[in-house]
Amino acid sequence: MMDRDKIFVAYGSDGLEGARRLLEASGAAALFEPGMRVGLKPNLVVAKPASSGATTSPQVVAGVVEFLRDLGVRDVTVMEGAWAGDSTVRAWQACGYRELEKKYGVRLQDLKSDKTRGVLAEGLRLEVCVSPLEVDRLVNMPVLKGHCQTMMTCALKNLKGCLPDSEKRRFHSIGLHKPIAALNTVFHPDLILVDSLCGDITFEEGGNPVEMNRLILGTDPVKVDAYGASLLGIPLSEIEHLTLAERMGVGSSEILPDTVTELSRDGQQPLAKHGALPRAARHLARHVDARNACSICYAGLIHALYRLDGQGAPREAPNKIHIGQGFKGIRDKGVGVGDCAGGFETRVRGCPPKAEDILRVLRVLRGFHAAQGTPLTDSS
Numbered sequence: 001m002m003d004r005d006k007i008f009v010a011y012g013s014d015g016l017e018g019a020r021r022l023l024e025a026s027g028a029a030a031l032f033e034p035g036m037r038v039g040l041k042p043n044l045v046v047a048k049p050a051s052s053g054a055t056t057s058p059q060v061v062a063g064v065v066e067f068l069r070d071l072g073v074r075d076v077t078v079m080e081g082a083w084a085g086d087s088t089v090r091a092w093q094a095c096g097y098r099e100l101e102k103k104y105g106v107r108l109q110d111l112k113s114d115k116t117r118g119v120l121a122e123g124l125r126l127e128v129c130v131s132p133l134e135v136d137r138l139v140n141m142p143v144l145k146g147h148c149q150t151m152m153t154c155a156l157k158n159l160k161g162c163l164p165d166s167e168k169r170r171f172h173s174i175g176l177h178k179p180i181a182a183l184n185t186v187f188h189p190d191l192i193l194v195d196s197l198c199g200d201i202t203f204e205e206g207g208n209p210v211e212m213n214r215l216i217l218g219t220d221p222v223k224v225d226a227y228g229a230s231l232l233g234i235p236l237s238e239i240e241h242l243t244l245a246e247r248m249g250v251g252s253s254e255i256l257p258d259t260v261t262e263l264s265r266d267g268q269q270p271l272a273k274h275g276a277l278p279r280a281a282r283h284l285a286r287h288v289d290a291r292n293a294c295s296i297c298y299a300g301l302i303h304a305l306y307r308l309d310g311q312g313a314p315r316e317a318p319n320k321i322h323i324g325q326g327f328k329g330i331r332d333k334g335v336g337v338g339d340c341a342g343g344f345e346t347r348v349r350g351c352p353p354k355a356e357d358i359l360r361v362l363r364v365l366r367g368f369h370a371a372q373g374t375p376l377t378d379s380s
């Protein structure tokens with residue numbers, strides 16, 4: 001059995017290689033035996049490619065399929081139902097899953113036409129799809145991204161794709177947060193592999209993608225989502241479905257110093273492309289002086305600035321925020337984000353730093369400018 005207290009993280013833009021590396025390093029092979037029926041539940045919410053920030057990359061799915069084939073597991077089905085406004089088959093095509101089908105023989109089980117079953121969960125009667133309940137192993141493969149109603153979406157909310165369309169609509173009429181949490185007492189994925197290569201900063205349907213170049217693996221959906229929230233700079237208290245799921249006993253949000261194992265980052269990290277920022281984040285980039293910043297570092301800063309902006313922060317930053325390998329060894333006044341810019345007077349440690357840590361320091365700065373004159377302290 002895998003340890004529910006552990007989370008594994010791999011960095012880089014290669015989804016296939018990253019997924020394989022994570023699965024091998026985490027000991028996930030112990031979950032599978034030849035001849036098992038395995039269901040993969042990606043996020044194919046809309047007919048938009050992964051580069052839009054909405055859907056799970058087919059490369060990450062390919063990494064899981066190859067890993068399973070090496071273990072002798074060949075009965076692998078992708079199980080998903082796009083949101084009520086789109087067709088799963090259209091999403092399958094637009095997201096590049098036809099190529100997976102051709103190369104590996106992976107089938108789509110469109111959950112929109114699946115058999116359903118009524119279940120009682122936390123006092124709610126829910127109508128759920130049957131197929132994901134009947135496989136030997138279920139692998140949840142969400143995208144880590146923002147969401148306009150639930151703040152973020154990751155492992156817990158991704159299971160909403162295991163509902164018929166009528167029930168997806170009804171979830172909104174009965175409050176969304178509690179039914180999402182309750183749904184996680186019905187489905188118990190054996191493994192969670194989060195695609196955090198490129199997630200939308202604001203909406204689940206994409207359009208404002210931020211490259212984060214990271215994959216996350218775990219087995220406790222509450223812990224995985226809590227870790228994801230820290231990367232987006234969202235306090236857990238603002239994610240109602242997550243706090244409810246924890247209260248229902250789905251998992252634990254506790255992240256201890258030894259919870260996260262980061263796999264070694266061999267080779268060059270992809271650098272941030274400053275010309276390709278999402279619409280929602282473009283004005284934020286004016287606050288940043290980036291020199292050879294890794295995309296994962298830059299993404300954390302953009303998420304933090306976005307959260308701060310949403311809280312009424314001034315749009316004009318009095319100081320530039322420095323980030324990137326080009327600031328290594330430079331000592332100066334001002335703000336540095338990441339270990340490379342650790343020589344600045346105020347700095348955020350980490351390689352890469354988390355958005356929640358960046359946000360903490362930026363809030364202090366905002367307080368400083370409002371107060372007009374309190375000296376900045378070392379926030380490392």
Ligand code: SF4
Binds near residue numbers: 296337340
């Ligand atoms: S601290 Fe430097 S090396 Fe580390 S992620 Fe940021 S820019 Fe890259």
